Amino acid sequence: MHVGVWLYHVCLPVRLQLTIREYRPSDHRVVMELFCDSVRENIYPAFFKSMSHPDHVGVALSISMAGYVLGGSSYFQALLFGTAWAGLIYFCCHEIYEGYMLRRISTDMADIQANYLEKPNNGFWVAETGDRELPRVVGMVAVMGRRETEEDGHRDNLNGGVGTSSSADGSGDSGEMTHLVVAFPWRRRKLGSQLTQRALDFCKERGLARLVLDVSSPQTGAVSLLRKAGFVQTLSHDNTHSNCWLSKLARISVMRMEKFL
Numbered sequence: 001m002h003v004g005v006w007l008y009h010v011c012l013p014v015r016l017q018l019t020i021r022e023y024r025p026s027d028h029r030v031v032m033e034l035f036c037d038s039v040r041e042n043i044y045p046a047f048f049k050s051m052s053h054p055d056h057v058g059v060a061l062s063i064s065m066a067g068y069v070l071g072g073s074s075y076f077q078a079l080l081f082g083t084a085w086a087g088l089i090y091f092c093c094h095e096i097y098e099g100y101m102l103r104r105i106s107t108d109m110a111d112i113q114a115n116y117l118e119k120p121n122n123g124f125w126v127a128e129t130g131d132r133e134l135p136r137v138v139g140m141v142a143v144m145g146r147r148e149t150e151e152d153g154h155r156d157n158l159n160g161g162v163g164t165s166s167s168a169d170g171s172g173d174s175g176e177m178t179h180l181v182v183a184f185p186w187r188r189r190k191l192g193s194q195l196t197q198r199a200l201d202f203c204k205e206r207g208l209a210r211l212v213l214d215v216s217s218p219q220t221g222a223v224s225l226l227r228k229a230g231f232v233q234t235l236s237h238d239n240t241h242s243n244c245w246l247s248k249l250a251r252i253s254v255m256r257m258e259k260f261l
């Protein structure tokens, strides 16, 4: 470990050697790819989850039936109407995640150096694997620290509309964990847990009372990881920074997960 640069050497159960270190500008391309892929991968799970909800199954059947009747007993028109409904739901899911991704790209991710590394209460780390000649970034996590003295209006609302600084009981300064991502081939090897631990350690070092993050309902793997790491759900809302009708149709809710330190 060197002064000023955090290097966590992580030995995972499958003998995978990893280093968790601070973000460098040379990581930018791969970090952006990881980020975009991790947001877009939620679109299909969100779509299937939404379409299989009993309310939406009922609507799909009713719309198909209407198409069948209006088309004069036409199976083709029944299929067409049903497909149009599914297309609308897919569009909503796509817009919510794509909109979120574009917003983050144009805000905090536009300049990671300035927005995270140059601010004492913020941090951005990557997990690197491979040998010295050919290291490869396979995961990342970031924290934005919030001091209770900051004005409400100054707080970012990047995750979906509910500020992160005030807990249900209003206690203390907090860190908001964002961009927790592990590349597909390295998942289920405890790397996500190690990155979460890095974020928790950072908050402790900075004297922040808790770590919070907002997770959308289709991110079941993330919710499972967080619960295992001791996070509890303190809030649920459907304010996903998008048009509220998109969220309602897509049936996506946002869960606030918190861990007190």
Ligand SMILES: CC(C)(COP(=O)(O)OP(=O)(O)OC[C@H]1O[C@@H](n2cnc3c(N)ncnc32)[C@H](O)[C@@H]1OP(=O)(O)O)[C@@H](O)C(=O)NCCC(=O)NCCS
Pocket (backbone or CB within 6 Å): 038, 178, 179, 180, 181, 182, 183, 186, 187, 188, 189, 190, 191, 192, 193, 194, 214, 215, 219, 220, 221, 222, 224, 225, 226, 228
């Ligand atoms: C969520 C994510 C970071 C997990 O990373 P990971 O390295 O696979 O997580 P870990 O190996 O540390 O998992 C720890 C525990 O979390 C749970 N978990 C993790 N992924 C899971 C999944 N897909 N389904 C169910 N449980 C899961 C398991 O209980 C797991 O323990 P186990 O493997 O002993 O059963 C990764 O799947 C990812 O990058 N997802 C896309 C981005 C995302 O959703 N980020 C969430 C923050 S907004």
